[in-house]
Amino acid sequence: MLVNYKNEFLSNDDNLITVIQNTIGKPLSKLTISDLASINKTGDQDLMTENDNRGVYIFRDTLTKNPFYVGKCSARVFVERIPMHFDLRPTGWFNQYLKYLANYLEEQIKNQIPSDGAMRHALDYALKHHELVLIKFDVKEYKHINDLESKLRIHLNPILNSKKKNKT
Numbered sequence: 001m002l003v004n005y006k007n008e009f010l011s012n013d014d015n016l017i018t019v020i021q022n023t024i025g026k027p028l029s030k031l032t033i034s035d036l037a038s039i040n041k042t043g044d045q046d047l048m049t050e051n052d053n054r055g056v057y058i059f060r061d062t063l064t065k066n067p068f069y070v071g072k073c074s075a076r077v078f079v080e081r082i083p084m085h086f087d088l089r090p091t092g093w094f095n096q097y098l099k100y101l102a103n104y105l106e107e108q109i110k111n112q113i114p115s116d117g118a119m120r121h122a123l124d125y126a127l128k129h130h131e132l133v134l135i136k137f138d139v140k141e142y143k144h145i146n147d148l149e150s151k152l153r154i155h156l157n158p159i160l161n162s163k164k165k166n167k168t
Contacts, residue, residue, distance in 0.1 A: 001132060001133060001134060006111075007081075017156070021065060023133050028126050031132060036079040038137055046111070052077060053077050054145060055148075056070065056125060056137075058070050058152070059085075060129070067157070068130060070149060070161055072145050082132070086098055086167075088119045090114050092101075102118040105121060110160075
């Protein structure tokens with residue numbers, strides 16, 4: 001589920017896409033807080049390996065590996081940002097993935113406010129059919145988070161995102 005960011009990813013698109021495609025995603029139905037907080041088990045003891053996990057994340061189809069949504073955690077860490085996407089309130093502020101998925105499944109306009117039922121349907125669908133891939137950045141590389149998100153939106157062409165202009 002985790003890819004550690006390497007500087008050459010910004011200059012070698014083919015390598016990056018291959019790494020992402022070969023990364024085993026974590027099904028959303030099995031995702032835990034410790035997955036997002038990078039708590040690793042060593043024997044019977046939990047060890048916090050990092051407490052500042054930031055980077056880029058991809059929600060994709062579990063079977064086809066087609067990307068549905070690419071997002072970034074630059075101001076927040078994964079454990080804060082990713083759960084916000086699953087806020088069922090149609091007027092929620094940070095739940096774009098779920099809102100866009102609700103409208104996609106209902107064949108509505110992307111920016112339309114979905115119904116409560118559409119949001120519940122989208123959550124159920126995501127839990128059954130989507131997985132998460134995280135691209136974690138070292139603290140020294142945070143300046144590249146925005147660039148990588150833009151690059152991935154262009155090259156992966158996720159179904160629910162609009163393309164961002166590449167700044168590199």
